[in-house]
Amino acid sequence: MQKFKIYRDSIDIDYYVYFTKAYFAFNAYLKAKHPTLTDLDKIREMKNDITVSRKFKSLVEDGKHFRDDLIALKENLNSTVIKNNNEIITFDRVKIGDHNVVEIFNESYNGVAYFIKAIDNDLFTFKVKDTQPNPFKIEQLEETLNSISITTTQKSKVRALITEHVENYNINLSNEIEILRNFNDLTNTEKAKLCENLYKGFIEILYKLRNGLFHSEVEPNSDVMKVYKFTYFILRKILHEIPTP
Template sequence: MANNFVDHKDRWLLIANGEFEYPILFIKSWLPFNAWYCNNYPHHKNKDRPILEDMKLDNNLFITRIIALLQNDDEDAIIFQTNLVKLHNNLESFKVPNATENISFKSLNYRINPKTSFLKTYRNHNYKVEIVTPISPNFYKIRIDILNASNRNIFLYNHTKYDKLHLIADSSFISLSQANKDIILGGFDAINPKLKESLIVTKKSESLPTITQILFKNDSQLLAQAIIEILYNIRCILFHGEIQPSKDNLKIYEPAFYMLKQLIKSLD
């Protein structure tokens, strides 16, 4: 995202001068959290993103506390759950950092897509789209095959990066029928390593039983990972000046601060 700090400098100066309380409190709360995770994951050399990816999957104090607060019904859990609902509602109401690239529990890339292959049979043809081997966090060996009824390969695509523009510009892909293209592109989207997922469900039977106001997915582990990702995302748009500093937009930092404050207490 582009850095809008210069465009919003007058409003950010108001924040620096203490006109907005909760963004400042959120920043102050993030600092000890930052110190804790850098100290606990020294092999990542203070790099936030790889640390947080490990933290999401590790049995550490921070994520286990989130899970406990999501699952329990004591006073601390109710406070945390209330602020989580408020954070979700504020994110949906104010669309930060902007309407087209907003942070939301409804569409969030918070984990590597567990789906690495797509198979389909259509009109005696077999289609396979797969990530063969992850090469690095941002580079993947992609293979796509179309086999006819005789099991002969009529289309083969290999690339060392997940890149849709590269696929659709491939001359062999261009020569395919529209039906074949649509199936391949559907499979390609399905295995997207950075697929955005929703943590909001439509059926109460599939929702987290401890929270009734919003139907969060009944998976505390995944929801905890998503909460870490959301907190980090709103930290980044604040630290980098990417959020337009309006009174409404900055309301997201009130529940975020209280959630982070509760979680930090578990790190003592």
């Protein structure tokens, strides 16, 4: 009976292993296409890879199972906790564009001087009168605002300007998945835009899931395994469509 238990416990598929093998193939493609770039820059380039994005679009259009896998990935990821760099990975806010260094606002409003800027490493900084907190990420915006002594009106102004800026390159991919459920009812233009957003969002989530697993931030359990299972299903289908560089 001991042998039976050992064999029985070993029959389940380890999707962490399958995900890892698939990501190695994906990474080999990235290295072949962009040998001199950093990992992060390769991901940026991949989001704009026309060949692969078209293959992704074809998979969405032609394969109900592929659409079902995307829906299942969203449902499982949003119902568990997986972190990358101590931040929860979620479909609710996904970066599909670039966080560029840019001055967001530098003028007076209601007689108060404001300076707000997006800086390197996905960080923001701002100054209201003489008050200036340490640089922070968008996920830390509320914590940062609550930690400083400026008026409620001033906090609202800073919040609105930074949030508006972030919305230019972030998307709620959960909303896009809900649209995907009725894919066949969309116009061709709507389908094309949806597929573009889903593709760029998936590439971003894929990279974060890779980081969480490879950097030992993942707490393995059956719910987390399901996330890597559906990510593997999606990535595997994409890889089989990608031409050799």
